[in-house]
Amino acid sequence: MSGWGLGWFGGGSQKQKDAPKKAILQLRAQLEMLNKREKHLQLQADEQDALARKYVSTNKAAAKTALRRKKQFEHSLEQTAAQIMTLEREIYSIETANINRETLEAMRNAGQAMKQIHATLTPEKVEDIMEGLREQHDIGQEISDAITQGVGNNLVDEDELDQELAELQQEKLDEQMLKTGTIPVGDKVDRLPAAAQHEPKGKARVEEDDEEEELRRLQAEMAM
Numbered sequence: 001m002s003g004w005g006l007g008w009f010g011g012g013s014q015k016q017k018d019a020p021k022k023a024i025l026q027l028r029a030q031l032e033m034l035n036k037r038e039k040h041l042q043l044q045a046d047e048q049d050a051l052a053r054k055y056v057s058t059n060k061a062a063a064k065t066a067l068r069r070k071k072q073f074e075h076s077l078e079q080t081a082a083q084i085m086t087l088e089r090e091i092y093s094i095e096t097a098n099i100n101r102e103t104l105e106a107m108r109n110a111g112q113a114m115k116q117i118h119a120t121l122t123p124e125k126v127e128d129i130m131e132g133l134r135e136q137h138d139i140g141q142e143i144s145d146a147i148t149q150g151v152g153n154n155l156v157d158e159d160e161l162d163q164e165l166a167e168l169q170q171e172k173l174d175e176q177m178l179k180t181g182t183i184p185v186g187d188k189v190d191r192l193p194a195a196a197q198h199e200p201k202g203k204a205r206v207e208e209d210d211e212e213e214e215l216r217r218l219q220a221e222m223a224m
Contacts, residue, residue, distance in 0.1 A: 020098040022090055031087045038080045045073035 048070035054062040 020094050020101075021132075024094050027087050027091045027094070031084060031091070033079055034084045034087065038084065040074050040076060041077040041080060045070050045077060048073060 048066045051066035052063045052070065055066065
């Protein structure tokens, strides 16, 4: 029996691997026959019990004979029930052992598969791969930064920005002049139109006096 068990778990021949299945089939066939025998014996015992009850008052000898047969059937019935229990226990034991064997076989195959995988894969190799990936990510980031910087330099020119800002300031100044008819006091001379900056100083002085007058007038109105 021990050699048979070693054959199961040691990955023996196909015949040894099929032995549990064959044993279970034989046990199940025998169990089916015993179940049928148990039913038959129970019917026989019931019949003898019925005869004993029938002749208990009229024919004691027949009743006694029926009881004797009933006892024989009941004894056979007990033996059959014990055999059924034994077969059921053996079937369960073999099925459990077979499941254990298949589980161990699956675990053994898993171990072999892991060995094959790790045969060409070590922690050092993994670290080298990860280091290579990090380097490639860094290179990609540098390339992206370089492309972004190049695009930004081509699209933005500081001189153009200054020129556009000056034009916007001039537009705002022109709008204020159209609305009030005077140049806002807070605006500097360098924000005036180019022609105004080159006018004679005397004329510019007169305009400044006008601005001062306008400013005083506004202050007086606000104080009212």
